[in-house]
Amino acid sequence: MSAAGVALMLGGAGILLAAGPAMAAEVSYRTECIPPSISGLPPVQGTTKVQITAPAEAKVGDEVDVVWKTVEAASKNPDILDLDKDTVKPTGVIKLGGAASGTLAMEGPRQNPPIPKNSPMVLPDMKGKLKLDKAGEITLTPDKYTINVSKPMSTDTKCSPKETVAVGATIKVTAGGGSSSGGTTTSGGTTTSGGTTTSGGTTSGGGTTASGGTTSGGTTTSGGTTSSTGGTTASGGSTAGGSSSGGGGGQTDFPGKEVAVSFACQAPGPASITSKVTINAKKNGGSYDLTVKTAKGVMNSPAALPKGALKPSMAVKIGGADSGTVTVTGAANPEPLEAGKPVDLTDMTGTYKPGASGKATLSPGKLTISVTLGGSPIVIPCEVKGSVQASLTLDTEKQAGGAVGGGSSTTTSGGGGLAETGAEDGGALRALALVAGTVILLGGAVFTFTPWARLRR
Structure with missing residues (x-):
């Protein structure tokens, strides 16, 4: 083979290496998961293991793909019920550091195999796109995430780190493909180095619950009620408790x-x-x-x-x-x-x-x-x-x-x-968290959308 051919091969190999994914080290961190308020469950402590994959090198102006793989969720599916296929959807946030600041919104599909009781949770990979606007090294660190379960109703468990999390991946960004705009943007609406962040990746699927109930204040009941303090009674007396009947009188x-x-x-x-x-x-x-x-x-x-x-x-x-x-x-x-x-x-x-x-x-x-x-x-x-x-x-x-x-x-x-x-x-309330039928959630006892049907012994 000619020297020119060898040089071309080596050059091509170099290009492939530069565009290849960064070495994704596994990151573990202590996590606190908050089940839906409706569950009545306390916060649960667990450990999350994640791999972040991104290109090792890229140029200013590139838009690169970032992947969050959940190697191990914070807990197993409890010994309560089986989770159906394609009912679990994760969203999350990656913190950007180094030459960029802000966050990158991550989202996974509603895609999972059937998850039997008392077995490991299986979450699909989450993905996001990162637009590179500035040269330098950008670090990607996994942060909070939300687990949504769609059946029989949409509920969320929200998990966040309880310790400093190690960097999951680093991208070396070189000048070349465009001017430096002074920051890094993401397709999820996450911010530039100017510091304004959005909550793009942590959208919930409707699982937020009322923790204290809404007070009615002075709102009157539908249909209108008539106050009759001291209403006249047919027997000739007034009562402190409202209207009185007249026994066998004509009032109905x-x-x-x-x-x-x-x-x-x-x-x-x-x-x-x-x-x-x-x-x-x-x-x-x-x-x-x-x-x-x-x-x-x-x-x-x-x-x-x-x-x-x-x-x-x-x-x-x-x-x-x-x-x-x-x-x-x-x-x-x-x-x-x-x-x-x-x-x-x-x-x-x-x-x-x-x-x-x-x-x-x-x-x-x-x-x-x-x-x-x-x-x-x-x-x-x-x-x-x-x-x-x-x-x-x-x-x-x-x-x-x-x-x-x-x-x-x-x-x-x-x-x-x-x-x-x-x-x-005798109806002792048991741990429950979601609906008569399906529930899961993350944390030492989480991934606990526990069925409401277990409310009574």
């Missing part, structure tokens, strides 16, 4: 007064809910048809929920001359709910049959939110915090088979809705 509709109630909820619900509640009654023979209204926007949706997934119920407390509870239930949400957006609970209805004669008071009691997504419902109990005023007082006449009637025990009449659940009826 008894509007209650709006009262403020604070609820403390168990996971996976919000920590608390504050709402105005109104109990209205309509006489029906010897019984009363109850309608319970809450204020608009009593809580934020923990995730994107389809139409018909969320249903409220309440145990209305009976006091005064009578005692017991009446379960009232509402219809499921008539429209799909967006993650993080306020939720209006539907009006709840039930029937109160008096168990004693005299003045009976009706007050808001335990609120239960049930979410059903094709399996057993996820039940979120919310207990009343502190004292609460009666919304309605009725002059009642004892009916056969009615409420307790002055006794100390509690019975449920009418309504036929959701059974009460929670610690008091």
Whole structure:
């Protein structure tokens, strides 16, 4: 072979080497993962192992491909349920250093093999494009990332480093293909050396959840409630708890007064809910048809929920001359709910049959939110915090088979809705995080979209 031919071969080999990928060393770092708020799980500590691949050398003006390979996720898929094929999607951020600053947004496809219970998480590679605008050495360091699971609803687990992370790859950028603009830009909208960064790669798929519930403030309930403090009773007296019935008189509709109630909820619900509640009654023979209204926007949706997934119920407390509870239930949400957006609970209805004669008071009691997504419902109990005023007082006449009637025990009449659940009826809430059916998440126990169906023993 001629000397010219050998020189050409060597020159070509040199070009290939220059354009080849940088040696990708494996980087390990301690990671804290935050499961969705709806899961009720604490932050989880784990270790992430990553390889960053990028060209070893390039020129100013080039746009190069960068690949993030997750060698080992922070935890296994827990021994709860199998994850379906193509339900997991990662996004992440790479920090730029040296001749560049800012971040590079990384994104992977929703592509994974079926992941059995108690087996390693398998995440697809994430990719990003980096535009080189300045000569020098640019370092690429893996940073925070988000794991999104799409079924049965979209939820996120967000993971971030808990120690200084080593550089994953270095690109040597030489002058040549264009003028130096003083910075490095990325296709994900990540920043130049001027310092303005974007959050391009850490978009979440809708898993953000409400941690404290939205207070209703002075918002009135839908349909409008009529306050009747000291409403006139047919028996000739005024009551502090709202309107009263006249026993066998001609009045049939008894509007209650709006009262403020604070609820403390168990996971996976919000920590608390504050709402105005109104109990209205309509006489029906010897019984009363109850309608319970809450204020608009009593809580934020923990995730994107389809139409018909969320249903409220309440145990209305009976006091005064009578005692017991009446379960009232509402219809499921008539429209799909967006993650993080306020939720209006539907009006709840039930029937109160008096168990004693005299003045009976009706007050808001335990609120239960049930979410059903094709399996057993996820039940979120919310207990009343502190004292609460009666919304309605009725002059009642004892009916056969009615409420307790002055006794100390509690019975449920009418309504036929959701059974009460929670610690008091043996429904111990278990770690859960996402839906009746699929969940995963990252961290020592994460990759824990634990099914809500495991709420009860």
